[in-house]
Each structure stands twice: as C-alpha cells, then as structure tokens.
Amino acid sequence: MSQYDHKKIEEDWQKEWANNQTFKAENTSKKPKYYVLDMFPYPSGAGLHVGHPLGYIASDIVARYKRNKGFNVLHPMGYDAFGLPAEQYAIQTGQHPAITTEENIKRYKEQFDRIGFSFDWSREIRTSDPNYYKWTQWIFIQLFNSWYNPQTDKAESISELVSTFEKQGYQSEELQFTSAEWMGFDEKRKSDILLQFRLAFLSETMVNWCPALGSVLANDEIKDGVSERGGYPVERKLMYQWSLRISAYAERLLQGLNTLDWTESIKESQRNWIGKSEGCSIVFEVASPLTPLQGRGELDADSSFNYQTANKKLYPVLVDFAKLHRSEPTKEEEKVWELIRNRKIQDTKFRRQHIIDQFIADFVCLELNLIIEIDGLIHSLEDNLISDEARTIKLNELGFEVVRFTNDEVNNDIETVISNLENIISEKKSSSPSPWEKGLGDEAISSRFDVVGAKNSLEVFTTRPDTIFGVSYMAIAPEHEMLNDLCVGEFRDAALQYAEKAKNRSERERQAEVKNITGAFTGSYVNHPFTGKKIPIWIADYVLGGYGTGAVMAVPAHDARDYSFAKHFGLPILEVVQGGDVSIEVYEAKQGKIINSDFLNGLEVKEAIKAAIKAVEEKKIGKGKTNYRLRDAVFGRQRYWGEPIPVYYENGIPKTFDEKDLPLVLPEIDKYLPTETGEPPLSRAKNWSYSPNLNKIQGFSSPSLLEKGLGVEANREQMGEVSYPIETTTMPGWAGSSWYFLRYMDAQNENRLVSKEAVDYWQNIDLYVGGSEHATGHLLYFRFWTKFLHDIGVVPFDEPAKKLVNQGMIQGISSIIHRVNNTNKFVSVGLKNNFETSSVYIDINLVKNNEVDIEGLKKWRPSEFENAEFEFENGLFLASAEIGKMSKRWHNVVNPDDVCNEYGADTLRLYEMFLGPLQDAKPWSTQGIEGVLRFLRKLWRLFHQGENESFLLPDTEPTKAELKILHKTIKKATEDIENFSFNTSVSAFMVCVNELQDLKCNKKQILEPLIVLLSPYAPHICEELWLKAGHNESIVYANWPQFNPEFLVENEFNYPISFNGKVRFNLLFALDKDLKEIENEVLANEQTLKYLEGKPAKKVIVVKGKIVNVVV
C-alpha cells in the first residue's frame, strides 16, 4: 500500500465527493461569494477530447483555490443542449433529438466526473429542458413588450410608449403621426408601427439563407461565405421574420467594454463588430429634378416610377397592409373593382389599394387625380368619420378629389354608382387634364409630391466631411431605394442591368471578386452643395445597401476604394488634403492641411471636420451623426430543435403567449424536415395553435410528456375554442446561452427566472472561462441580454462577467503515411520523395515517436492495409505529422478517459496546465506527461520514506531552509493562480518537491501546507494524503497557507560582477552593505584587475541585490 495507486485513490475520492455533495454551494452564507463559470458545452456525440477540459481544469483550480481562501464558491456546469447535430442526426435516423441529446449528456457527465471537477451538480441546467426554456421564452416576451427609449437610454415598457402615442402622437425623421391619427389607426396598423419599436420584432430583412441547412444563419454563423457548420453555401434572401434590436444597445455595449477585465483582443473584436463611426450626413440635391414623365413613353406603365406616391418613410409599413387589403378585398370593393379594372370605364386606369402619402386609398386614378373610396361599416363609427374627414382634407391638399360610396350604395344600386362614376370621370377629363397632359410635367408632379413622392435628393454618410470639396462622383449601392428614379436616359438600361446583376451576386461571389472593380453610370447628377458643380451618380457594388444610407460621396484622392474606382473609370481625383502625392497613390491619413477647399483651406483635418459639419448644419443639408456597423440579430430559425417562439397570430397580428401558458413545449412531428412547401418543421405539428382564453393549455403541457421534453397534440377546435396559429420558427442556438449564468443561481425556481435574493447574493460572474471563438457571437448577445434584464429590473448589474479568460485551443497531431499513387504500397516518410505519393491519415494511437505499428495498422483497417506492402527505412516505418484541429476526421482525437486510465486524473490536470500558458494554442502530445506522473510519485514518496515505505509524517520543527522552500512555494503558487499562470506554478511545485527531496524532508509542518497548495491542481492525491495525515474534514475546506516573508529574508547576495555588461564572476556581499564599500571592494578584487586590463574603471554601477557593472 505504499505505491501511488492513482486509479484507486481517484475512484474513491470521486465517490466520496459525490456522496457528500462536497461542492454544493449555498445561496446564503456569511462568506464572501465567488462565481466562477465555464462556457457550457454543446454535448456532441463524439464526447470530450483532451482539448475540452483545458479551460474547465483552470476554472476548477480557481474554484478550489477560492474555497480554500474562504469564499463561498458557485461553480456550476450544464449543457447548451439545443443545436444542429442532434437535429441532423434526427433527420437521418428518425431518432428524437431529445433522446440523442440525453445520451450525449450522460457520456459528458461520466467524462467530467473522471477528471475530478468540483462542480455543484445540483444546479445543472440544460437549455433544451422546458423548465429552462420556459424562461428563455419569458425573456423573449419581455423583449417583445419593450422598446428602447433613447432619452432615458434604456429599455422601457411598450405600453408606456403606446400611452405616449395616445397623448402626443410621434414625430421623427422616419415616422410621424398625431395622437388623433394614432387613435384612428386600426389594430394592424398599430401593430405594424409598434413592431418598429419593439426589441423583438418582425421585419422584412435581408438574411443569410442556407438552402442546404434549410435555415437562416446569423452573421457570426458564417465563415468565408459558407456555413460554419457543414460548410454549405449561403445566399442573401429577403425574408419576413423575427429579429432582436441589439443595435439599440450598440453604444452601451461599446462603453461597457471599458469596465471589463477581458483581454484586449476580445474587446477589440467587439469594438470592430459594433463598428462605431462618427461623421455626418449630407444631402445632395439631384441636379435634374426627378421627372416622372421621363421614360413614361419608353416603359410600360406598371414598371414606371410615376405611380410612386407613397411617403417613403411609411412605405415599408404600409406596403404589407396594402398587399393584405388587395388579397382580402371586401365583397363591395371586389364588385366595384370588377367594373373599373382594365380600363373598363372610359379607358381610365385605376389602381386598387394604392398608397398616397400616408394613406391607402381603395381605388386611384393618377391621371385624373381621382380617388374612390368604398366605405364599409367601420367608416360609420364616429372616430372614423373624423379621421375620414381629416384624410379627405389631406388628400384634397395633395390635389386629389375623393369620391365616396357606401357599401349599401354598392350593394343596392350599383348602376347608379357606375353612372355617377362615369359622369365624374368625363367631367374631370374635359375640365382638368392630368398634369402630364397639361405639359406641366416634372414641375407639377414634383411640387405636388414634394413631400410624398419620390425624393429628389441623395443622402450620404461620411466620416470625412472635411474632404467635401474633393468629391468627384457619388456612388450608390445596387440595392439603393432611388435606383429606379436615378437611372435615366441612354444610361438607364445598362445601369439597371448592372444593378440587377450586382444585387443578386451571392456573398461568396462578391468575396471572390473583391479585386474586380465594377460599376455603372446612372445618367443622373447631383449638385455640389458648396460649389454648385454637377457631380455624376454611379452605381458601385463596393457600396453596401445595409450600411449608412447606401450611398457615399466619393473622394478618390483620400479613400482607397474611391481611388481605385476613379482610376478604373477615369473619374477625376481632386486633392484636398496635403501630405501625399495623389497622382501616385491614395492619401488616407487624417492628417495634413486642407487645400482647394474654399472656406476650409488651411485648416488641419480635425478642425476641418468640425468646420465642415458646422457648415453643413447651417446650410440645413445634413448634420453630425454616428453610425454603427452592428446589425440587428436575426432570431428565427427554420429548425425543429430549438426553443419555440411564444407568439401566435391573431388575424395576422403577432401576439405573445400569456406567461401562465409557458413553457410552449416543442410539439411532436413526423419528420424533422421542412415541409414540401418549404415551411419550417414546426408547421408539421398538428393543431399548432393557441387559444389565449383557455385556462389550461392541454395543447402542449401534458406533465408526463413535459418530463421528456416533448409536447403533445390536442384538438382544440373540438373543444369549441377559437385558436390561432403559432409561430413556426424556433430560436437560434445563442438564445439559451445568453442568460444561463443567472439560472445556475436558482436553478429549480419555478416562479421566477431567478429569485431576487439569489441574484442579489451572487451578482455577476467573477471569472468566466471559455474559448475566444465566441468573441462576437455569444459574448455579445450575453452582454446584450444582461443589459436588457438590468433595464427591466431582473438583475442588479448590467455586465454578466467581470473577468474573462480565454483558453487556447488544444490542437491534434495527425499522423500521415504515404501511399505510392495507384499502388497498394506504402513507404516510410524518408522515401516519399522517390515516388509520387498521396497522404493517408491514420489513427494516432498506432504511432509512437513517428514510428508506425504496422500490425496494429493492419488490424485497424484490414481491408485497406492487410495486403499492403510496406517499405521501411533503416528498419523503421515512419509517418509524418501535421498539426490541426482535433477531429474524428483526421483520426487524431485523444480521449481524456484513456489518459486518466493510464496516468490518472491528477496527472492529466497537472499536465494540461503544465503544457504552457492557458491562453495559447498548443498541440496535444503526451511527450512530457511522464514527467508529471514522476513528480506525483516523488511527492507520494516524501510521505512514505523509510525502509518499508510506510506513511510517516513527523511533527518535528522544520529548519530555516525547509521553511524557505515552503514559503517560496506559497508565494509563487498564490501569485500564479491570481495571474492565471498555472504552468509556472506547476514548475514551482516541482522545484519545491525536488528541493525537499534533496533535504529528505518529511515534516508535517512543511508537507501539510504543501498539499493544500497543490490540492486545487491534483485534488485526489492531496485528499488521500490529507486523510492519511489524520484530518477528518476534506482538504477542500482547509485553510490556504499564509505566506510569511520573514522566511525569505536574505542577508547576503552573490553579486554578479559585470564589465561593460558582460558578467565575469560573482562576489558575495551582505545585503545591507554600503554600496560604496561594495564598489571599492569590487575594484580592489584581483579578478577585477584582470578584466580592467590596466585601464581605469570609468564608472561603477551597483544595484542593490541585483548586479554590479563596471564600465571600462
């Protein structure tokens, strides 16, 4: 029993910890709290490989250290259990993802336990557990019911916004209405407007659509133009779906970074992702005003632009509304439409449900400025009469005549309606020719539609308003809203064609063609606001539709992209900032004097920027503005294995579930695929509908199935309830992980996401450990949700994690053997240059020191290797090695279970720490793991000295030298944990044990503190030795040894004596010796004389306790 038997010790203690719930944390304690969290894993089918535990080991060391330091430590673990692989597997095999996930989690748990982590398993969570995602859904509902108030700079209740609308209406650049107008809007319109404010909202957005996965992807789920998972192509597609308004938090997310103890590189990534840029907007007048008549003859009427009479800002809201009305006309509207459509009355063209300014008119004839309204029942209500009147007045002001018919008139006496119409039309035709026919052309239209019609100015965003006099062309994105208006004359067709082509190009193609410069002239010009010069408008695909205004003022001399574009198309390059030679290359530096720029001449760039903004603002053609690159986060996924979005649609209006009806549990479906019509998998669910007024929602919460995480079908209609369709997309992978740290604090709470007491006690995470690959995904959403939960009063802090440490990736080493092409012959690596060979990846377990175990290889893949021929070099068959990601595909996965079996968990833990700095990426190699095991054996032997190597720990007074060794180690171990420098503290332990071994020290007063120091790293062996030393209580709660500097005090120092910086010999002096005396003695030393070579010493520098340098 004197041998170090890691297997037995580790098994025993793991059982002991589990049985005693040693690591269970209490939510009330007089001790100070410490919250140390790991990013929880997605439980994949492959299980853990040796790379995964790296961060977990580090955080476990800190957790155990803090417990010894007297903290109440929260150190939980759980599973990010929703995700693609389980769903992919379900599609292939039909096995429910919940079952696959359950199996994988089981495997993970076993692997975790073998490594001896001190997790509090009583708080385990899984994002796919309905009891968990109930609260994910709850947060979604809060987001839906909130808007971001820029005045107070926080999220507020949407109901407060509604009452403001009711009292004061709303005024902004994009949207304006009076309180009366708001009251007049119908429910759908109100809903549409509110969606523009809600933090969770539906909108038509350009998304990254991955046809192979049948789902949309967030920007951070795409790498190099293909999906991060699977590597499938991704295309841009316009879709109507859920997003979260993270952009509202852009500034707070940016500012918050300054308060965080995170690595600079992660913070920098987030700053870049948020992409704040300060500059100014400038409006350029389009030189030839938009002319609705232009092109009228050349184009068919429907694709011409002259019917665009909507208020541009309201158009996005109204267009869906109009479409809906068109598809669901009233009986009466349909009747009238049948009579007037296709120029049936006097060859007059009518449009139905056409938008004019902020109104949707039933029927409109633009040529005659005539509007026909069919007033249904709703129009007779008093409120609507008032608003109808206001509406008529407004439309009259715009030059339209409004004719109203009631439903009754249409139903009872359609002939009279028709004859009235015919009279009005013929009267209008004779007395009031259309503006176009009158030849008033553009002027008439542009003055009439000044507010409502097509814009006649182009707005740009620039960070360099100082270069305004260097503008030589305007560049607009191919998807620019005014594209159709701007492409004119002989250039129109080519320009539109170009835009169409550029728009449809996928991200990937665009990327591949970064170097290709393409563009087209629109035929239009703007006027320069200060010089009045005409400036051409070009379409360029380097301008992005989604950023800024989708248009830029191009200053080729001082912007690289503009420069190459101008060179390519021969556009002028006007130098306005001194400092470079723009005939040779672009000068982008924000430095130098402004020239050729009228009132800006002579100013420095920075002053000029301010002056230019001032001038622009005075001229009322723009203003200082800040833009962010951060886009709103697309939240809907066309997948099965995710949280259902708790929304139903009442007559097309999205509404959230009643909180009492949460969780909305995933329903059972027959196949985990989209439907034949391309609808998401959840559309397969039977009776996927909601009855808000039903008290009990049998539909999806049968308790027995809830336990399994499954929903159940119910037929509500049979129960005589009105039911509404439920949203069929699910939440993205990052939803559940954006708030999980809170749930650990109070994992079983059924009434709240987390109790106030728990969150007040634990506060935010003191130490968060995980990979840096989450820099712009998880870690941003995580912060966003925390800030939101702070705003609505759920949590008292607004950053989730104070300190973040990123562990590096442990890479795998793949072994490659070389097959001679078109043969069944393999050659040792040294011979491969004699042949044409190709690489074959083989299991790394078959290779030791590059030598391949041929017999093992034959057994591994008999079909491939049994009858193969092998050519050796010097009697050996060698493979070559390659470093890369650890993956099944390269047969280079190392399982921690195997390492634990062979060397033990303590050795694995120490070794992973010893490999190098936690943050660095490093390849896994077992070279060196023996050294760590040897170290533990040496430690064991310190306790088991003497002839029969039995346990011996005498309580005799330690010597000064022994105390010095111990306290040196206490100091180093403590500092190193605080600095996350685990690799150096492992070597400090090694040094300590080596030195104690030299002294044959086995004294209790030295060895006991030492194993406390080591216990966070190698808990099993230390517990065992602690027990043997006679302690009843676990070492987990032993006191951390106190460092006493007295034991390290030296009174002498062996000074290195250097000459011109070169150390030649050493001399021993007392540390309190006068420096001048040391100088004298050094100069008098005979060795010194040798190195002075007869020359005098120019100068002598003596640094106390460090060095002596003699300058010759």
Add this chain to the structure above:
RNA sequence: GCCCAGGUGGUGGAAUCGGUAGACACGCAGGACUUAAAAUCCUGUGGCUUCACGGCUGUGCGGGUUCAAGUCCCGCCCUGGGUACCA
C-alpha cells in the same frame, strides 16, 4: 488591406519593474542499482572553440536609447487569430 497576439535550445516553455537568458519538464548522452527488465537515483546537455582554465557568440532581421536590452524606441520580415469593400 486593416486590427490583435506572438517569434527564445532538439521539443513544450521560464525570465512579473530594463539587471547573471534558457527555470521546470521532455528528449538525448553517460553512469549507479539489477542476473535482466521496469521503477528509481546521479551527472552532463544553446552554438562555436579549447586537453583544460577559459574565450567568442547567442532571444526573427536591421538600426537606436542605456552603465546594462529577450524586455524600451524606429523600420522591416515571418507565424497564428479576428475581420473584410462599414464610407
């Protein structure tokens, strides 16, 4: 292109404030114990040079600051990570 991190023996890596470069470990070489093996222990180990004492040289490259530079400054090269027409 831009941003960030880094470049030190045969290998992983140390050197926290500018003060003896290479701690600790692996590997390698030699030795002890053993019939032998395993385990363990001891010695050596940056390069060049010397029988040796020693000397020269050395932290990606080129300069600089300093009594003193792996460490600070300037310019460049290379590797890894992030990002990509963000105006």
